[in-house]
Every structure is written in C-alpha cells, then in structure tokens.
Amino acid sequence: MSAIENKAVVQEFYDQWNAGTIDFERLVDADVANHQPDRDPERGLDNFRRAIQGVVTAVPDSKWTTIRLIAEGDLVVCHNTWSGTYGGDVFRGIPTVEGSRFSVEHVHIYRLTEGRIAEHWVVRDDLGMMVQIGAVSTPK
Structure with a gap:
C-alpha cells in the first residue's frame, strides 16, 4: 500500500475510536x-x-x-491530542480526582502491513495528564 493509503488506515482507526466502535479485524494485524x-x-x-x-x-x-x-513507506507518524474525562479514582496506582478533564499531546508511530496496523509505538505526556487529573501537583 502507498504511504497515502497507510495514512488513511491510521486516520480511520482514530475516527472509529472517536465513534465508539473499532473494526479491529479489518484495521489491525492478528500479530500486532x-x-x-x-x-x-x-x-x-x-x-x-x-x-x-x-x-x-x-x-x-x-x-x-x-x-x-506523516507517512513514509510502511510507517505512519500521528501527532495528536487526546482529551476526555478521567473516570477512575486511581491512575497507575496514584489517587486522582475522579471526573477530571484533561487534554494531552501524543506521538504514535505505526508500521502497517497489507493495510493493517502491524506495530505501534507511542510517546505520551503522562506527567501532563497526571497533573490535570490531580494525581500529582506542580511545584508552587
């Protein structure tokens, strides 16, 4: 598949996630x-x-x-913002303020094979999220 087609697969993955139903079998390789x-x-x-x-x-x-x-060959890089309301009262074992809203940036790298996501890496702003959901505070 072309880089443009691979980008479309990754965007469709996020579009489906936002819509609440992901067709994993169609978009993701069985050995991802x-x-x-x-x-x-x-x-x-x-x-x-x-x-x-x-x-x-x-x-x-x-x-x-x-x-x-951004796509090159079988790799797609997606720079995105993840936002929502944290529904738990613990994040990675640390107490949080349940119902806290957050918005953080991520960078995901996908390798695609035959039109499916075969590999995924992510760089996340966990600290930024933890501050926003009350798991840690910033120095005063």
Whole structure:
C-alpha cells in the first residue's frame, strides 16, 4: 500500500475510536506488536484490543484529534491530542480526582502491513495528564 493509503488506515482507526466502535479485524494485524513506554511489548490482536479497552474504560469520552499525519513507506507518524474525562479514582496506582478533564499531546508511530496496523509505538505526556487529573501537583 502507498504511504497515502497507510495514512488513511491510521486516520480511520482514530475516527472509529472517536465513534465508539473499532473494526479491529479489518484495521489491525492478528500479530500486532504494541510497544508502550511503561511495559514490555505485547503481541497479538487480543492484547491490543484489551489495551484499547482499558483506555476506553478509564476515559469513556476519549476524543482523538489529529494534528498531523506523516507517512513514509510502511510507517505512519500521528501527532495528536487526546482529551476526555478521567473516570477512575486511581491512575497507575496514584489517587486522582475522579471526573477530571484533561487534554494531552501524543506521538504514535505505526508500521502497517497489507493495510493493517502491524506495530505501534507511542510517546505520551503522562506527567501532563497526571497533573490535570490531580494525581500529582506542580511545584508552587
């Protein structure tokens, strides 16, 4: 697939997430590798789906806004804003203010194979989110 077609797949993934239903089988490879900064890489569609469901559970009104999509070959970089209302009272073991709104920027890198997401890496602003949801405070 072309870089333009790969960008369209990644954008469709976010559009579907925003709409509340992701067609994982069509958009994500069965052996997808998900690289997160806070854990070892996980492989497989079930693990990827479970990771997304964890985000949806914690932030049911998640909204992803694409700032820019850049593609070269089989790689797509998505710079986006993630916003929503944090529904839990704990984030990574730290107490939070339940119902806190947040908006943070992320950079996701996707490798696609045959029109499906085969690998995912992310750089997140976890500290910015933790400040906004009351898990940590900024120095005064």
